[in-house]
Amino acid sequence: xxxxxxxxxxxxxxxxxxxxxxxxxxxxxxxxxxxxxxxxxxxxxxxxxxxxxxxxxxxxxxxxxxxxxxxxxxxxxxxxxxxxxxxxxxxxxxxxxxxxxxxxxxxxxxxxxxxxxxxxxxxxxxxxxxxxxxxxxxxxxxxxxxxxxxxxxxxxxxxxxxxxxxxxxxxxxxxxxxxxxxxxxxxxxxxxxxxxxxxxxxxxxxxxxxxxxxxxxxxxxxxxxxxxxxxxxxxxxxxxxxxxxxxxxxxxxxxxxxxxxxxxxxxxxxxxxxxxxxxxxxxxxxxxxxxxxxxxxxxxxxxxx
Numbered sequence: 604x605x606x607x608x609x610x611x612x613x614x615x616x617x618x619x620x621x622x623x624x625x626x627x628x629x630x631x632x633x634x635x636x637x638x639x640x641x642x643x644x645x646x647x648x649x650x651x652x653x654x655x656x657x658x659x660x661x662x663x664x665x666x667x668x669x670x671x672x673x674x675x676x677x678x679x680x681x682x683x684x685x686x687x688x689x690x691x692x693x694x695x696x697x698x699x700x701x702x703x704x705x706x707x708x709x710x711x712x713x714x715x716x717x718x719x720x721x722x723x724x725x726x727x728x729x730x731x732x733x734x735x736x737x738x739x740x741x742x743x744x745x746x747x748x749x750x751x752x753x754x755x756x757x758x759x760x761x762x763x764x765x766x767x768x769x770x771x772x773x774x775x776x777x778x779x780x781x782x783x784x785x786x787x788x789x790x791x792x793x794x795x796x797x798x799x800x801x802x803x804x805x806x807x808x809x810x811x812x813x814x815x816x817x818x819x820x821x822x823x824x825x826x827x828x829x830x831x832x833x834x835x836x837x838x839x840x841x842x843x844x845x846x847x848x849x850x851x852x853x854x855x856x857x858x859x860x861x862x863x864x865x866x867x868x869x870x871x872x873x874x875x876x877x878x879x880x881x882x883x884x885x886x887x888x889x890x891x892x893x894x895x896x897x898x899x900x901x902x903x904x905x906x907x908x
Contacts, residue, residue: 671691674688674690674691675690675691675692678691678692685870685871686868686870687870688870688874689870693871694871694874694875694878697871697872697875698875698878701860701872701875706860707860707875707879709855710855710856710857710859710876711857711879711883713855713856713857714845714849714856714857714858715883717773717777717780717845717848717856718780718841718842718845718883720777720780721776721777721778721779721780721781721783721784721844721845722780722784722837722838724777724781724784725780725782725783725785725788725841726784726788726834726837728785729784729785729786729787729788729789729792729833729837730788730789730792730830732746732750732785732789733789733790733791733792733793733796734796736750736789737792737793737795737796737797737826738796738818738822747793750786750789753786754789754790758779758782758783758844759779759844759847761779761782762775762847762851765778765779766851771851771852775851776845776849776851776853777848779844779847780841780844780845780848782844783837783840783841783843783844784837784840784841784844787833787836787837787840788830788833788834788837789833790833791829791830791832791836792826792829792830792833794829795825795826795827795828795829795830796822796825796826796829798825798826798829799821799822799826800825803821803825804817804822807820807821827898827899828899831891831894831895831898831899834891835888835891835895838884838887838888838891839884842880842883842884845857845858845880846880849861849862850862857876857879857880860872860876861873861876861877864876
């Protein structure tokens, strides 16, 4: 059967190329003709795979390495004098000496203990208040307003009161860290609880879940992403609060080393202590991110391209 493109009733020749080759002609041309007429298909390769892939660890370390090289260059050319900022080589030697004589490991142990106790107490206080305020309306009426008012007060400004109330021992240092940790956890856990989809609550009720069952199987898992975000933020606040806390008549810890270095104008020791603060904070954040990946395997998220 041929298909004609000529107008109906026209006696002109059919110009359609389809009608020129009859089935018998196409059969006579053999399979080679069909293979010649078939279009060639090329696989589509995404642009992201065509680019040369640079290892991610190399990309992540290139920025700090460039900054370190620039720092060393400025120190060698005299732009940065030792009185302003010691060179990376000098800081590396001083850090090795502090590790060798045991002063830096001992200070790190004391500081880690303070952060751990403050973080534990702050997590209990912030999460407990968020559960009371997020799960119960009467709890929100009683708790939320007071927490919001205290949250706006800089916790560093409470140091004089803590010294008057608790003295100059370990208690005010731990109290400052606890206060700084509590508020980020409260806000994120509370927002996570109130951000649970109401349709999930209705679905749980239709399945016969009790109030405790809803909290355990629906509300708490839904609030867990916000809680992990609050924990990461609280860890950063904990190290910031530790810097201020160890300025309160401390006789041990990383802050104590910084105070001594300030009195003797030792910028190299101060930078070593700051690097230790940054390293410990980065290590703590890595632990929380690993914990987040383990606890939130049920939630697929976009990880970038």
